Amino acid sequence: MVRRKGIFLVLAALLAAALCLCGCSAGGAAGDGEAPPGSGASEGIVAAEIGRKIVYTVNMEIETDDVAAALAGVLERGTAGGGYVEQQNDYGDGDDLSRSYIVLRIPTGQLDAFVNGAGELGRVRSKRVSSVDITTEYVSASARKAAYEERKAQLEAILAEDGLSASDRIAVIDSVSEVNAALQEIELQLTQYDSLVDYSTVRLEIFRATNVWAIVGTVLLVLLILGLAAGVIVLGIRYGIEKQRNRPVDPNGQNGAPQ
Numbered sequence: 001m002v003r004r005k006g007i008f009l010v011l012a013a014l015l016a017a018a019l020c021l022c023g024c025s026a027g028g029a030a031g032d033g034e035a036p037p038g039s040g041a042s043e044g045i046v047a048a049e050i051g052r053k054i055v056y057t058v059n060m061e062i063e064t065d066d067v068a069a070a071l072a073g074v075l076e077r078g079t080a081g082g083g084y085v086e087q088q089n090d091y092g093d094g095d096d097l098s099r100s101y102i103v104l105r106i107p108t109g110q111l112d113a114f115v116n117g118a119g120e121l122g123r124v125r126s127k128r129v130s131s132v133d134i135t136t137e138y139v140s141a142s143a144r145k146a147a148y149e150e151r152k153a154q155l156e157a158i159l160a161e162d163g164l165s166a167s168d169r170i171a172v173i174d175s176v177s178e179v180n181a182a183l184q185e186i187e188l189q190l191t192q193y194d195s196l197v198d199y200s201t202v203r204l205e206i207f208r209a210t211n212v213w214a215i216v217g218t219v220l221l222v223l224l225i226l227g228l229a230a231g232v233i234v235l236g237i238r239y240g241i242e243k244q245r246n247r248p249v250d251p252n253g254q255n256g257a258p259q
Contacts, residue, residue, distance in 0.1 A: 044112050045129050046200075053138040053193065056108060056200040057130045058115055063209045064122030067097035069207050075123045077114055078104040083199070099207045105199040118204065138193050145186045152179045 045056060064070040071090070078085065087103040106114045115127075155176045159169065 002149040033198060040188045045115060046108055046111050046147070047131070051135075052133060053135045053197050055132045055134055055196045057132075058111070058114070058200065058202045059126070059129075059204075060118065060202065061123040061125040061205045061207070062118065063125050063207055065209050067092070067100055067206050067208050068095045070121040071100045071102070074102065074104075074118055074204060077117045078106060078202075081114075082107050083110070083114070086201075097208075099205070101203075101205050104202045104204065106202050108198055108200045111200045111202075113163065114202065118202075122206065123209070134196070136192060138190070138197075141189050141193070142187055143191065145183065148179050148183045148186065152176060152183070153178065 045058065047054065061248060075085070083104055083106040085102060086105050087101075089101045090097055105115075119127075129185040155172050158164070158172050159176070211231070
């Protein structure tokens with residue numbers, strides 16, 4: 001009896017200590033400082049391809065303890081050199097952001113500096129770089145533009161001739177209109193090509209770091225508490241049964257102390 005009662009008291013003490021430890025662990029996890037950022041080794045993205053038309057796209061994921069601060073740093077670096085924000089989705093409120101997804105257009109000449117600088121704002125969890133060489137498409141569009149410009153010059157020379165009949169003049173004017181429409185389409189395409197080449201696309205996701213060890217520690221503490229609580233309950237029940245069995249029997253044949 002004395003031994004069982006002693007074990008019961010020991011388990012109760014362990015349960016109380018575990019509850020205190022759980023509270024301390026939760027408080028410590030909330031106050032953890034930011035780990036040193038890991039941006040990885042600096043590396044170049046933009047190739048020194050003279051005369052080539054290359055479109056660069058960078059996808060990055062950055063983990064940080066302060067999403068709002070990292071986002072502010074990204075915006076500052078991205079817009080300082082003439083870049084601009086194409087899309088931005090924030091999740092959270094004010095300084096308590098949990099995640100932010102942002103698409104920026106960065107001058108290609110500054111792409112390496114921006115990506116390396118963004119990597120210093122947190123821990124780079126992933127970085128994917130893709131490049132597409134559109135030199136052939138660009139040269140082809142430029143050649144078609146030159147051909148249409150030459151054709152337009154020829155048609156305008158015909159219009160300047162004397163003795164052109166009214167019907168022929170109308171036909172030439174219609175041809176000039178068709179050439180102008182084709183030129184506008186090609187010029188728009190070339191403008192889009194220039195925009196893609198001159199301004200690279202960076203898709204950046206910033207998210208709050210998760211303290212894995214704090215979660216593991218909390219789970220272990222909860223399991224410990226549940227185990228200790230179960231042990232206390234079982235021993236309490238057994239202690240009650242043993243106590244009931246060992247109570248003296250009264251003359252009437254019933255268990256219990258004499259009145």
